[in-house]
Amino acid sequence: MTPAARLAAAIELLAEIDARARPADQVAASYLKSRRYIGAKDRRAIAETVWRVLRRRARLVWWLERIEHPETSARAQVLADHLFEGGVLSADLFQGPHSSIPPDAVERRLQEMLKGKNLFHHEMPGWVRGEYPEWLEGRLTALFGERLPQEMAAMRDEAPLDLRVNTLKADRDTAQAALAAQGVASTPTAWSPLGLRLATRVALVQLTAWRDGLIEVQDEGSQLVALLADARPGMAVADYCAGAGGKTLALAAAMENKGRLVACDVAEWRVDRAGDRLRRAGVHNVTRRVITGEADKWIKRTAGSFDRVLVDAPCTGTGTWRRNPDAKWQMREVDIDELVVRQGAILESAARLVKIGGRLIYATCSLLPDENEGRIEAFLAAHPGFAPVPAPELWRELATTPCPVSGPWLRLSPLAHGTDGFFAAVLERKA
DSSP, X not given: OOHHHHHHXXXXXXXXXXXXXXXXXXXXXXXXXXXXTSOHHHHHHHHHHHHHHHHTHHHHHHHHHHXXXXXXXXXXXXXXXXXXXXXXXXXXXXXXXXXXXXXXXXXXXXXXXXXXXXXXXXXXXXXXXXXXXXGGHHHHHHHHGGGHHHHHHHHHSOOOEEEEEOTTTOOHHHHHHHHHHTTOOEEEOSSOTTEEEESSOOOGGGOHHHHTTSEEEOOHHHHHHHHHTOOOTTOEXXXXXXXXXXXXXXXXXXXXXXXXXXXXXXXXXXXXXXXXXXXXXXXXXXXXXXXXXXXXXXXXXXXXXXXXXXXXXXXXOGXXXXXXXXXXXXXXXXXXXXXXXXXXXXXXXXXXXXXXXXXXXXXXXXXXXXXXXXXXXXXXXXOTTEEEOOHHHHHHHHOSSOOSOSSSSEEEOHHHHSSOOEEEEEEEEOO
């Protein structure tokens, strides 16, 4: 594809993302799949442009409004991004197959107005510089205080590619050597004893280590959540909101394929999608189960029979903005209120599965205390039979790496820990 065709595709894809209430990666996958003429290098270039715009959208829109550009459409944002990247709106950028229509007089003015400008400006409000919704400012300030600008700056950056070594098939040194044999450099993660971080993004399907099941994609923070679950061989373990199975795989490896591991989810397509990953990893102690919700009859039948119940609760995903920058602009304040209610109901239901002496592990990929500490405090107030197990206490038993937190809960952020934003609390059932 020509640069003109790539630019046109980026504009078209961004407009489609804006028009659909679906995650950007899903929209992009569908868009590119339906256009077979777009090659691998072109796909990467188009995606890089679109995701760069999503990461700097608040600043681009701020500039478009400041110079009184008549619109802040997907086209206007992509053209402004192109200019901030040092490009020009030359005639050849709008010629040839699959290209966009040439700029009109108003868009040519855009080039003049942004010439020599820096993407950052001292008059930008904090939420614009930090690239987060203005209505979240109060909540984020209460959480981070004076660190808010630095925390949000870290959230703007692209996340690294983290891998978890599958201990059913390899140790970390073996997996690292297998990657190096194919020219892929990696470094051990700082906190997770099972993690490897890649220096650059690669096509995993081309790697023998991935095809043979030695590695799985999993953010280091997510690895730590699974580690704190302390699933052991022979236990009965439930992954209550299993999704596509990332933490299920980590739990199965920790259990050495011994014991009973049930992966639950309300969406059959998510449960089905985990099948290939389980087979590639060599996991065979997992039963996948579709549940109808918190009132599912299976929950009543198996109440009090699990040593560990992991609840990776549905949440706002504010901790994953590095990977999903589109999600922040789709959020509404009412979403938080609705999710808090749902999280409380899920916790209530999952707690029924825990046997006396067993543990309930609650986790989210959210930064917001409403979804994290707030949920745990409310649950403990209503369930005096459960007691917290502090993260540092668990850490001494489970890892040789330094504990990333000092408080009772695992709370991670990109700035402080180099991971996605995660929260996890471990509660033991005493009675």
